[in-house]
Amino acid sequence: MANASSKRIATANETALQNLQLGLLIVNLLAPTIRFILSLITSRRFLPPTLPLLLYIVFTGASIFTWRWFVTIGTPERQGGAQVRVGEDLGGKGVIELGWDLIYMTWICTLGSAILGDWVWWFSLLVPGFGAYKLFSTIRPILGIFLPGLFGPSVPRDVSAPAQEAAQPEEKGESRRQAKLRARMEKGDKRVQQVQGRR
Template sequence: MANKAAKQIARRNIAILKRTHLTSLSVHALFLLLRIFLYSSPRSSYLIYAALSSPSIVFEFYLERLGRPGFAPDGEMRRSGEDLEAKGLTEYMWDVVYWTWGCVAVAGVLGDRAWWLWAIIPLYSAWLAYTTFTGMQQGISGLSGGAEPAAGSSNRQKKMEKREGQKIQYR
């Protein structure tokens, strides 16, 4: 059972990537079929679609490259790929992919005005950057704190400070 964790990550990544590609193909095919056969769309509609769905496609292929496990010709796994459920930037890329799929589906059904939903992605990015910056500021200011106990200290810590180092007696 060597590399059990790596094999689990590889199996999970393969399943995630397969599901991602099938969902992406379905959503984009739905949009194009609705636009071609049900609605008479101007050329600008397809340009907007190409411009706003391209970040999702780029992220999808990047996640494919990042998470796809590598196998040797004899079937042995050379690398498991990065964990596609990791926090941080990977999580943000999945958010962009999912939100873009939603925007593509809604724009396919409701029309070009639904592309304004895509504007939430930059707003979400700005909010993440702001909360990260303020959290970092609080962390840095906490490093320079003095000997005073923090306002959010636990009850146990408060009791110990009241006792001021009382010794526990053993019997």
């Protein structure tokens, strides 16, 4: 069973790395082509302004770095036809998942800015925002230990109201169930009257 799982992970990793390499080539060749064609048809410039160009360079560099990291950790090593080491599962959670998000968001922003305009690069803020959210949700329990009033579990504001409601039936000498039945009977619920009639 373990060998079948290792083969499945190795095959999935090889397919994912091939698709990733193909995607990087297609996106980074298609985006300038679309920009060039649209610059001939419309009044848009071929080269984007400084900030979108800088964002393109930074995010594409990060995508290439992530792709190389995926190749390093996910490529299975084989010697003489036998599989020696499977590598990390590239479909896993955590940092690997964030790496895929970075790559996909870079592709969306690159093609989107070529087609729709440079404002699409604002979507790139979703990657660090999601990373910050995941980091905060991971360290929140630790912060709750040191700052329980700020990061601890939430407590209802009016704690005295449920305690008073629970204490009322006990003072009268009847259980909660009896108090509920009495309240229903006072409202005229026919089900309660039927139960009372059977007794």
